[in-house]
Amino acid sequence: MKNVVHIFAFLSAMGLMTACTQADMTDNTLLPEGSCPLGLNVSITDNSAATRATPDGTWKGDGTESVAVGVSFEPSAKPTPYRYTVTGTDGSMTSENPYYWGSTSDNLYVRAWYPYAESLTSVGGNDDQSTEAGFQAADRLCSGIKLVQYANRQYDIELYHITAKVVVNLVREGVMADGREAIVTLGDARNPIYLYGSMYFLSFAPSIGDFSGFSADTDGETGFVKPLKVNAVGEYAATYQALLIPQDIGGKKFIAVTIDGVTCYYTPPVGTSLEGGKCYTYNVKVDTSGEVTVNSIEPGDWGYGGSYDLSTQ
Numbered sequence: 001m002k003n004v005v006h007i008f009a010f011l012s013a014m015g016l017m018t019a020c021t022q023a024d025m026t027d028n029t030l031l032p033e034g035s036c037p038l039g040l041n042v043s044i045t046d047n048s049a050a051t052r053a054t055p056d057g058t059w060k061g062d063g064t065e066s067v068a069v070g071v072s073f074e075p076s077a078k079p080t081p082y083r084y085t086v087t088g089t090d091g092s093m094t095s096e097n098p099y100y101w102g103s104t105s106d107n108l109y110v111r112a113w114y115p116y117a118e119s120l121t122s123v124g125g126n127d128d129q130s131t132e133a134g135f136q137a138a139d140r141l142c143s144g145i146k147l148v149q150y151a152n153r154q155y156d157i158e159l160y161h162i163t164a165k166v167v168v169n170l171v172r173e174g175v176m177a178d179g180r181e182a183i184v185t186l187g188d189a190r191n192p193i194y195l196y197g198s199m200y201f202l203s204f205a206p207s208i209g210d211f212s213g214f215s216a217d218t219d220g221e222t223g224f225v226k227p228l229k230v231n232a233v234g235e236y237a238a239t240y241q242a243l244l245i246p247q248d249i250g251g252k253k254f255i256a257v258t259i260d261g262v263t264c265y266y267t268p269p270v271g272t273s274l275e276g277g278k279c280y281t282y283n284v285k286v287d288t289s290g291e292v293t294v295n296s297i298e299p300g301d302w303g304y305g306g307s308y309d310l311s312t313q
Contacts, residue, residue, distance in 0.1 A: 128226050164276055264292045
């Protein structure tokens with residue numbers, strides 16, 4: 001099951017001029033400038049499956065989260081972004097400069113992405129995700145393109161996670177049997193990974209699960225990611241998670257675990273790639289000789305929870 005955020009768009013109930021509700025409008029009625037804003041509300045459809053990067057799967061709603069709503073009159077045209085701010089945990093949104101309808105005959109092509117940016121041609125760079133704020137800032141969501149007509153007072157757009165989520169569990173065995181401290185990074189200073197990616201709307205088809213339009217900038221900045229440490233349960237001594245740009249990690253020293261000053265690595269097989277919208281969980285065991293054993297899994301849904309069939313490599 002894919003995790004999605006639904007955006008419901010409707011004419012704002014507050015501050016509307018009578019031009020928005022006149023009964024004698026024709027199909028080509030021109031609307032007074034600044035009289036008929038497009039209001040937005042964002043809601044999470046299934047709180048049992050987290051659809052946001054925050055650990056509890058909800059919007060903070062404290063005014064720090066802004067969603068870009070791109071509007072154009074042709075599907076292939078570059079959209080003009082409008083900033084909408086999430087002001088409630090229920091996903092309610094406001095905008096100081098919303099899109100205003102110009103005519104009742106307008107056909108709009110609307111898309112949305114989070115967090116707000118002028119465009120999605122290059123995003124990423126969140127290498128320090130060791131805090132909740134840093135982890136959340138690494139989340140990237142995007143919708144497809146939706147045709148919106150003035151006659152429709154309500155419509156919805158689905159936002160999809162376009163990052164890959166990586167979860168690293170350190171098994172409470174071997175060196176970690178006594179629960180000692182470890183430092184985990186994805187890549188390291190000597191073995192960098194890609195931090196930036198490019199997004200092209202015309203190649204993004206979420207309805208068929210195609211995230212191929214979002215990929216690493218292979219000539220862009222590289223580095224390593226400090227993941228967020230979260231509460232570990234059961235057989236795990238520590239659990240870390242991070243959001244990464246989709247990229248090829250095959251043959252690279254991808255997971256670095258440093259214990260007592262000694263760094264051990266996990267290198268995925270050649271041909272291994274991280275896909276947007278997928279979650280990859282690695283159960284890592286480091287024995288007393290420093291050998292790393294990893295249980296590999298098929299990628300699962302991006303959201304939290306669930307169980308996976310593991311096979312030992």
